[in-house]
Amino acid sequence: MTVIHDRPSNPAPGDEDRPIGYGRIQRKEDPRFVRGKGHYLDDIVLPGMLHGAILRAPVAHARLVSIDTTNALAHPKVVAVITGKDLLGLKLAWAPTLSADVQAVLVTDKVRFQGQEVAFVVAEDRYAARDALELIEVEYDILPPLVDARKALDPDAPVIRDEIEGRTDNRIFDWEIGDKAETDAVFASADVVVSQEVVYPRVHPAPMETCGAVADFDAVNGKLTLYETTQAPHAHRTLFAIVAGIPEHKIRIVSPDIGGGFGNKVGIYPGYILAVVGSIVSGRPVKWVEDRSENLMSTSFARDYIMQGEIAATKDGKILALRTHVLADHGAFNATAQPTKNPAGFFSIFTGSYDLQAAHCSVTGVYTNKAPGGVAYACSFRVTEAVYLVERMVDVLARKLNMDPAELRLKNFIRPEQFPYANKTGWVYDSGNYAAALRLSMELAGYEDLRREQAEKRERGELMGIGVAFFTEVVGAGPRKHFDIVGLGMADGAELRVHPTGKAVVRISVQSQGQGHETTFAQIVAEELGIPPEDIDVVHGDTDQTPFGLGTYGSRSTPVSGGAVALVARKVREKAKLIAGAMLETRPEDLEWEKGRWFVKGDPGAGKTIAEIAMGAHGTVALPEGVDGNLDAEVTYDPPNLTFPFGAYICVVDVDPGTGQVKVRRFIAVDDCGTRINPMIIEGQVHGGLTDGVGMALMEIIEFDEAGNCLAGSFMDYLIPTAMEVPDWETGFTVTPSPHHPIGAKGIGESATVGSPPAIVNAVVDALAPLGVTHMDMPCTPARVWAAMQGRARPPI
């Protein structure tokens, strides 16, 4: 491992960076990846393995009349064809979702979205499995589809979930938080009220590696080994025990190297269950790997929130209150991945970074004839939507008051001395110094110069926009008394063993998909125990080998599992102190710690290193009373609160007045995630998230036509930024540690995805302001920007 000592990550004024555990070190994952020796799902080959493929519905809403599998079964390489009828017999036709709804594994009664799973072929190779799909004949009786969420609650809307007894409409839930009467009263007496419909369109996380599974059911021992692209292997094990009826100790979930997750790989998809059924039926391992079109059309989408935002303020720009109603399109099944008590995720953080007198929001979730999902794509449980709404609304207010958007934000920030800050919807923000971050961002951007340049360009008719966004994230779910996923409390375990020669293995419950956990978790242990990171292996992703925990999503790894790892290392350190006392024949309370070593107070020469203590613990040293030998420990960490990282983003765009094409010229991102473990990895996380933001703000959308056809079912139409569409990112940071976290660290992974879309859209709207544009919805494609320039801005479908 290369330790880079003299390369500052983000040289910034007032640098208070104190990265821990050797700081900016190279990743332990890289050597295998750069050699093509990663081990991803589709690289797995087991003896006798078969291949599965899914027949998918060509229409969005239709009664299933009949399926004829005769010709497919006659294919010489086909081993089995499974239909919904077969699954009904096994009680597996429907599976519980993460939102207490059910989802069809294979269609039994009717199709509810285009691309839905209809039948499963198991064959000797992947080409034959695809061939056989063509040989299945299905008859459908087409029904009118419901595509527009705004019409979902109309009396004449087709009822999508008519299989649920007594259901006569498409309403999934109504949820609200905040004091409505108090909020309404503030609005009634405010000088200024602005309102704006703000749509966050349906997008898709689209990890480069699609979803897949290899199921290997051992009938003799009754044991299921399931290799899966999963971000939450332990939760999957429990859910599979419940769904498939296999005892949990007979299920081993293995999550190998994952080619990106971005929230796409949290839930259980029908394909995973079908691979298991295929393996049970055939008695052989079965691999199922979806293609890109299947991934885009049937796995978890993100966003799809239609938000009515309102903001009340005084005429000199003091923001008083926020209120909003959201119409949430959840698709045909409510499979949203989020804590049980939060049907709209953490949307209630929509009060943002501002000190308000009142706030209220309500969310109505509805079914439509579309794929399920909602929470994905680095959203931190709907924080993307919340931040987009408030940051767009603050800009709408700034325009109305003719105030500079940065100045308006500075005027309304929660001040450092107000933390911990209880907002009006039940969150207690842990720490923050917002003005410092925004001022740094403005300084890095040369904000005043940019505004002058813009004024000059406007004189010449050029369209230059400067977008400001400031966000407060909420990540690290969470305290188990408040947060659970299908009843599983959101704590995380960690187990640490120091081997006799002083090398260590730490086993964690979360699952990297590229975030560098194998490196950074070793750094946390290195910081706490003084063992170099290269002498520490991080084990994750195998439920037989790792302690229970809820997995990686919602930027929760550092806040929860990172806390667990720091605490387990401290537990080992304390145990080492007792053993060192025995070895040095002194009382433990007479020992002092310096990194990597316990020594006798006042006698620095008399000490034992962690490696010496480990050898003693495993050797013949007479151990003190109550010490059971070996140098190891385990903990489960139930965090006292979430962490609230924040950031100040400034985006500069140029809009081509002739075509409406938006070019992101500069993007300045200042993030504060408290204590920084590895600045290099943080920077990479931020760069990736900013690119998501450019994608969502300018290019990405999943639309449907009136017949319910998905119009973005491949990379031909679902556009993702390449190296040509993004600038060279400019990053900076401040450090405001989380007071309740064992090492002061907050999550960071999703911050840039959360914070960048409003900065970009605010910049586009700012560029178009001379043309009278006050709002436009994403994506700001040339055609949509052009329409806005002509006064015809419209919401996406």
Place this chain on the structure above:
Amino acid sequence: MQISMTVNGSEFTSEIEPRVLLVHYIREVLGLTGTHWGCDTSNCGTCVVLMDGQPVKSCTVLAAMAAGHDIRTVEGLATGGTLDPVQQGFMEEHGLQCGFCTPGMMLTARALLDKNPHPDDAEIRQAISGQICRCTGYATIVRSVQWAAAHPAGTGWDGADTAVPDVAPETADTDAEVKA
């Protein structure tokens, strides 16, 4: 049908169906799983390999069309246990995260540097514009390629003695660290 081709310097002869895509031939017949498959419309470039030194998307080439040609995959980038400067550059500059796009990106970078040893950032971005990365936001990939351009093999940098001290033991000489 029977086909023969050179892959990473070795000759392979196989009996295959004419419709088999080169990406599947490389991955499933030869077992070289460093080459990935990320889309079905030839957009993502995770399957890029070099065919006679030129980057091609192996999902859009039939194995039969590659017969008689010289193919180089990520497994053939390192020579004699020494990493290609491009591989070292991606590690130095954090040009990868999940690692899924990495093999294709590195092969395109290798082809670019072979043709243009000192590309500017715009030329690098242009060269990799047929390839999607979801993790890095590209800036560190550009820096990685620049690192490789600044440390060409055979000009003082021999893969073991880098400009940055302390090469990891695991980067030095072994291919054995496949995760279980």
